[in-house]
Amino acid sequence: MGPRRIVCLTEEPTETLYALGQSARIVGISGFTVRPPQARRDKPKVSAFTSAKVEAILALEPDLAIGFSDIQADIAAALIRHGVEVWISNHRSVAGILDYIRRLGALVGEAAQALDYADRLQRGLDAVAAQAVALPQRPRVYFEEWDTPIITGIQWVAELIEIAGGIDVFPELSRQPLARGRILADGAPVIARAPDIILGSWCGKRFRPERVAARPGWQAIPAVRDGQLHEIKSPLILQPGPAALTDGLRAIAEIVQAWAHRRP
Known part of the structure; x- marks a missing residue:
């Protein structure tokens, strides 16, 4: 049967368990959880990224806590x-x-259900990759995870950019x-590295393209010159879970495809 009372310290186990029809096992979630919406509405919020309400978690009598x-x-x-x-994944x-x-x-x-779900997600990735093959041009893409200091994108983000038809710089x-x-x-x-597109996802705050464009010397970047600065909402791309492989990838692909088809 496995664990029956699970505390999810980040969003991705919550979204995955809901997708697998196992939401009843979840007794507590991260306060940053927004997917699925019903989890945020129905489940107690007991943790953040770097801190947690340990006593509140213990009161829930969990038989497993999942973090990242x-x-x-x-x-x-x-x-x-x-x-x-505790299970801490590190993917x-x-x-x-x-x-x-x-x-x-x-x-x-x-x-078996998880294998089927992963296969469906893989088919979605393959479909986007097939569309990318037909693009007339591939843009060079810079992804910014934070602004002060400047932090570039992590591996799964870079891979999704490539799947969508971009070239991570x-x-x-x-x-x-x-x-x-x-x-x-x-x-x-x-x-x-002169990116054609700049994607921003500043964890916990809104991406400000006007601030990026105003950085010294950045006016020479093709993405800034052409107004190609776009926000990808953090819950869609910065969590290493289903959201990144679905809505996150689609958001990137739409931007890449629009850029490619506008080029002469």
Whole structure:
């Protein structure tokens, strides 16, 4: 049967469990959860990204807490000290997200359903990739995860840009798993790589294209010159879960396709 009382410390396990028809197992969620909307309405909010209401979590008597990465190491340690079983995933790629869904499904006794769901998501990725092959041109794309300091996109974001038909301009940085490995000292490298499109998703706050365009020297960037600065909402792309592979990818693909078909 697997765990029956699960606390989800980030959004992606919540969205996945709802997709698998296992929402009844969830007893607590992250306060940043927006997908699916009913989870935010129905479930107690007991954590943030780097902090959690440990006593409130313990009161829910969970038999499993699910979190993500080193960011939540302190939360995990606190719960473990109180005897709570914790699973911290550490996936950073598109393939990793699909495998995460399969593993989570197996963990709750729904392996076959999770395999089917992952296969459906893969077919969606393949469909977008097939459309991208037909694009007349591929734009160079810069993704910005934060503005002060400037942080470039993580691996699954870079991979989704490529699937959508774009060319990520910092592929070597995307392979850095931690945000500190993707910090730019200044904007010079972005100017040098001359992206055609700038995508911004500043975690927890609204992307401000006018501020980006006003950075010294950035007026020479094709994306700034042509007004190609776009926001991708954080819940769609910065969580390594189903949202990124569906609505996040579609948002990127729409921008890339519009750019490609406008070019002479």
